[in-house]
Amino acid sequence: HAKAAIKDVVTTLEPGTLEGAFATELVEEFAAIERLAAAGKALCAQRVAKSGAWRRHGDRSPARWMARTTGTSVGHALGVLETAESIGELPATETALRSGELSQVQAQEIVSAAAVSPASEPGLLAAAKTETVSELKEHCAKIKAAASSDELDRYEAIRVRRRLRHFRDPDGAWHLDALLTPDAGAVVMAALEPYTERVFQAARAQGRRESHQAYAADALVELAEHTRACDDQPTSCTPKAMVQVVVDHRALLRGSLEDGESCEVPGIGPIPVATARAWATDAYLSALLTDGSDIKAVCHLGRTIPSRLRTAIEMRDRTCVVPGCDVGRHLEIDHIKPVTVGGPTRLDNLARLCRWHHYLKTHRGYRLSGGPGSWCFEHPGEAHPGRPPDTETGPGSARSP
Template sequence: MFEVINQAKAAIKDVVATLDPDTLDGAFASELVEEFAAIERLAAAGKTLCVQRVAKSGAWRRDGDRSPARWMARTTGTSVGHALGVLETAEGVGELPATETALRSGELSQVQAQEIVSAAAASPASEPELLAAAKTESVWELKGRCAKIKAAASPDELDRYEAIRVRRRLRHFRDPDGAFHLDAVLTPDAGAVVVAALEPYTERVFHAARSQGRREPHAAYAADALVEMAEHTRACDDQPSRRTPGAMVHVVVDHGALTRGSVVDGESCEVPGIGPIPVATARAWATDAYLSALLTDGTDIKAVCHLGRTIPARLRTAIELRDRTCVAPGCDDARHLEIDHITAVTDGGPTRLDNLARLCRWHHYLKTHRGHRLSGGPGSWRFANYEQAHPGRSPDTAKETGSARPP
């Protein structure tokens, strides 16, 4: 076995040693990335399958490590947290034959396998759904799906919520360079309130930076916004209010779950971008003015309609909660999304839910200026470059084909 592995390793090493990316055609370089990713997935599968034996045999003790996770973190050059995830995946994947087969064949990355094993352990019947989702969804989307499944499968969501509440904390420290760090653990609903309060400040910092010609990561703007929010609170003469004006927390909950008081398989009660919350928490929030609750049937949001170009607040909220990321397949951009009329108003397209979708700035640009067209709907969106696929043909008559890949 080692002879084969060493030969493969030597061959890959030779390829990488002679690789000159500046001489590669862009399309060829893209194919190479895909091949290296496939090799990476197979290597991750091998590590995952072998590490369980290392843990059980006690071989990790030979170099004085305190735990299998610390041994793996040191051996692989990763964090202890990442190593723990691999160990948990290795322990659970044996109970999920289909997932193990997909892992061994290189169809799943380690992160995908970890999420599926964690969710399928709580709800074994969800394994086929999750394996299918892993083929088309981003890791971010897959994690969200797994979180919903685990929340619905929990025997007592309030017990799980209480366990998080007991662990809540906020601490700060300075690193050796003198930088100030904040570390917090909050319940999902408390986290949602913090994020909602911070968002208006983050937007203001973002626009101020752009007006000055500065471009920095969103995390940097959020850090500035936190300081600005604290300074604003100190400057207030009156008692600080519980929430910043303009802050809004949105909750998406199935009507049946809200009526029943708990979620079952296929239902959800969550704060978009944060995660599942207990139905009881959503009910308790119902009388608070900062909450926007949207009832759904589990598949789509219905019956919100308005004629004209201007998008009213109620319709905008529905779109934002339905389309939490850019709807172009494969894109999980969730920041600075723009609401697009699928059929333009100038072409007779109405301003109603089934003719609106959120796109990131890049995909909105492609649709507006580069001949791309959006079609389908929630769960079946399609985004294609009709001008490139059908040169000389009108985009209005071209067949709907293609993907979200930019030209």
């Protein structure tokens, strides 16, 4: 009966005849109904998943069954099912979801954070009443980061799930979907931002007004076209990318976080301190150094390698310098002694590493020493890990960051 009643209301609805205040009330009522419907849908879908009833329809997984049945994406359906599975361990959150106080998105964020920090549940439920979804997501991300005993293990868990995929929908539109580590996402967004601004200014000059998302899509295409035209040769017309990091000064010097300290990219989320230190050697990094809650300094930690020095390194290190590694593509220039601890930008302190070995040095504690003909790459008390199983360098290969 409820479904029929709602259908009758929507079928006969004439938005143009409504007073603004009454239309506002209706939106709030429909939103409340939507939250309750989402809760019921999630709880029932969990039962379908557990019972195996989804197999009767020939679907490959519960998430695919739910996506097809509800007209959503597999990723969204998977999030709903995972939330419904875990919410039973959080009675207060389950009650809020069942009563329509939380949307499915809010519940999913709270469950993900409270699962690793149960004590945060009451505060998150209170925050959900006043914070926007984006603010709540950032709030939950910080809680999850603080609850992790090892920031590098957390980073690694994200890194191994990295992906980039694309597909065309039935209308022929091309979709791009990516899952990256926070630092990789920050680099992508920093590279895209100046192009987005350029597209925005051009649109304004032409009298066009579209959404920021539309300008960002145009900027991505422009970035790709510019990169292809340059053929990997930097040009003076390339917009400068800037990555901003807020990090405690002592943590940056120490190389790790302690209680009460943070290291994050605004709008992206927490990143390992090791990543911020590595960025100082190969990216133009704007760092806001803090001492607790007070701003200590603002500095640019990036070090631009002069073209002549870069050429000398490329000629000297034709492949990754790690003994036994012959990767010669997508090499990255590394400061053997990091800039953040006084390492100079000169030939005897620079070496080219493949992405895998650069990752190990930056995030897993490996050390590079020696020089041409006598390079040594090791981790204290640990054997050299060798190459990962995904060593292909061709298009679409799953490489390290």
